[in-house]
Amino acid sequence: MIGPELERLIQLLARLPGLGPRSARRAALHLIDKRDAVMVPLAEALAEAAAKVRICPLCGNFDTVEPCAICTDAKRDQTVLCVVEDVASLWAMERSGCFAGRYHVLGGLLSALDGIGPEDLGINRLVEKVRCDGVTEIILATPATVEGQTTAHYLADRLATTGAAISGLAHGVPIGGELDYLDDGTISAALRARRAF
Numbered sequence: 321m322i323g324p325e326l327e328r329l330i331q332l333l334a335r336l337p338g339l340g341p342r343s344a345r346r347a348a349l350h351l352i353d354k355r356d357a358v359m360v361p362l363a364e365a366l367a368e369a370a371a372k373v374r375i376c377p378l379c380g381n382f383d384t385v386e387p388c389a390i391c392t393d394a395k396r397d398q399t400v401l402c403v404v405e406d407v408a409s410l411w412a413m414e415r416s417g418c419f420a421g422r423y424h425v426l427g428g429l430l431s432a433l434d435g436i437g438p439e440d441l442g443i444n445r446l447v448e449k450v451r452c453d454g455v456t457e458i459i460l461a462t463p464a465t466v467e468g469q470t471t472a473h474y475l476a477d478r479l480a481t482t483g484a485a486i487s488g489l490a491h492g493v494p495i496g497g498e499l500d501y502l503d504d505g506t507i508s509a510a511l512r513a514r515r516a517f
């Protein structure tokens with residue numbers, strides 16, 4: 321029905337997160353329909369990213385320069401380090417515009433189920449980095465999941481000997497959140513983390 325090139329395009333699109341075969345076909349048709357406005361610039365952007373994107377050797381972020389733009393930004397506070405699970409979390413923190421320190425990307429979370437231990441996440445390197453780089457404050461920004469919190473507690477234990485102040489992100493009521501829609505765990509976490517007005 322369709323040629324092998326288009327079949328291949330659809331199969332590759334279907335591998336993207338959030339896209340199944342049906343949405344991949346729709347995306348392929350959209351690309352063909354908008355050949356000049358979308359398809360050609362997208363192909364160029366993909367080729368350029370594939371050729372240039374690197375993993376920052378200092379923090380684990382993705383960028384086209386090495387070290388990344390965050391690590392080389394002299395305006396950012398070198399003494400504050402935010403530990404995140406992955407680059408998606410790092411980019412989310414950056415979108416908030418509220419953090420002006422540097423990052424450390426773990427590349428995963430501790431998981432007994434998946435057999436991921438401290439050595440897989442390079443935690444010794446993180447402890448070494450905190451000691452050598454003059455880091456005085458560490459923010460553990462792992463997810464509010466069982467694995468995220470297990471990882472945060474393990475990191476807090478391991479990093480305690482460095483003398484840096486260690487904190488974790490608060491858990492509780494999201495901005496714009498109605499109490500009635502929250503699960504019991506979130507409400508009890510918010511109650512425990514209440515603050516004085």
Ligand SMILES: [Zn+2]
Pocket residue numbers: 376377378379380381387388389390391
């Ligand atoms: Zn970096």
